[in-house]
Amino acid sequence: MKNLDSVLAAYLAGWAIFFAYYISVARRTAALRKDVERLKESLTRGK
Amino acid sequence: MVKHVLVASVVVLLIGAAAYAAFYVAPTEATMGTIQRIFYLHVPSAWTGLTSFFICFVANLAYVLRREPRWDWLGVAAAEVGLTFTTVVLVTGPIWAHPVWGIWWTWDARLTSTFVLWLLYVAYLLLRSMLEDPDKRALLSALFGIFAFLDVPLVYGSIRWWRTQHPQPVILGGADSGLQPTMRWVLLFSWVAMLALMTLLLRQRYRLEAMRGEVEMVMREAEAV
Numbered sequence: 326m327k328n329l330d331s332v333l334a335a336y337l338a339g340w341a342i343f344f345a346y347y348i349s350v351a352r353r354t355a356a357l358r359k360d361v362e363r364l365k366e367s368l369t370r371g372k
Numbered sequence: 373m374v375k376h377v378l379v380a381s382v383v384v385l386l387i388g389a390a391a392y393a394a395f396y397v398a399p400t401e402a403t404m405g406t407i408q409r410i411f412y413l414h415v416p417s418a419w420t421g422l423t424s425f426f427i428c429f430v431a432n433l434a435y436v437l438r439r440e441p442r443w444d445w446l447g448v449a450a451a452e453v454g455l456t457f458t459t460v461v462l463v464t465g466p467i468w469a470h471p472v473w474g475i476w477w478t479w480d481a482r483l484t485s486t487f488v489l490w491l492l493y494v495a496y497l498l499l500r501s502m503l504e505d506p507d508k509r510a511l512l513s514a515l516f517g518i519f520a521f522l523d524v525p526l527v528y529g530s531i532r533w534w535r536t537q538h539p540q541p542v543i544l545g546g547a548d549s550g551l552q553p554t555m556r557w558v559l560l561f562s563w564v565a566m567l568a569l570m571t572l573l574l575r576q577r578y579r580l581e582a583m584r585g586e587v588e589m590v591m592r593e594a595e596a597v
Contacts, residue, residue, distance in 0.1 A: 328407040328471050335410045335467040336391060339417065339460045343569065346456045350573065354580045361587060 424454030432517035444510035482538035
């Protein structure tokens with residue numbers, strides 16, 4: 326099958342972009358959750 | 373958490389099924405051969421990107437009219453998700469174009485207007501990152517988002533209004549356009565899979581922005597005390 330490598334490259338690149346974005350959102354969410362926990366702790370200590 | 377894993381699994385299954393259909397169910401196109409199968413990733417990604425930008429536009433309009441933070445959160449979530457899909461379009465397009473046209477890129481109306489669309493939404497996100505005041509950031513980015521959306525009709529119309537190197541539309545393209553029935557079903561199924569992925573990403577990104585917005589509000593209240 327001619328150009329099958331190009332088709333596979335396109336699909337792999339597309340999925341990689343979606344996966345990278347999904348991971349980036351998950352990491353940003355986890356980092357923000359940590360910040361919220363830290364903020365809660367410092368507020369509790371401040372009371 | 374269990375619900376989220378379940379939803380994500382369904383989306384992954386849909387994407388997998390769409391890829392299977394693109395490779396094994398859709399017939400090989402007579403002129404281009406195997407390379408045409410990129411079409412089932414490229415076109416649904418483009419349609420989904422435009423759908424996401426439309427959601428961003430509606431959210432931007434709603435923010436300007438109502439000034440409720442949730443519309444700002446939806447706006448930025450939809451802009452980022454739309455940008456991701458448009459990035460896939462701009463990457464897969466040239467991979468298809470090189471063996472078919474002999475060139476990776478040409479500045480025709482469709483490719484240029486799509487690239488400009490991508491730049492406009494990058495600018496939208498950059499603008500947001502430069503403004504610290506949440507109210508000012510939400511209003512200015514909403515106004516900019518409304519302006520950015522003006523390019524979407526240009527992207528849609530570019531292959532209808534002008535002669536382009538980019539292929540002519542195969543759906544809603546007039547009397548001479550159309551797709552073989554199996555190809556059309558695979559294309560529509562791939563679009564459904566992409567819409568499911570868009571919904572998943574949009575939901576995740578909206579939650580992140582809502583959380584960020586709430587933290588910002590608490591910080592502002594704490595500073596005011």
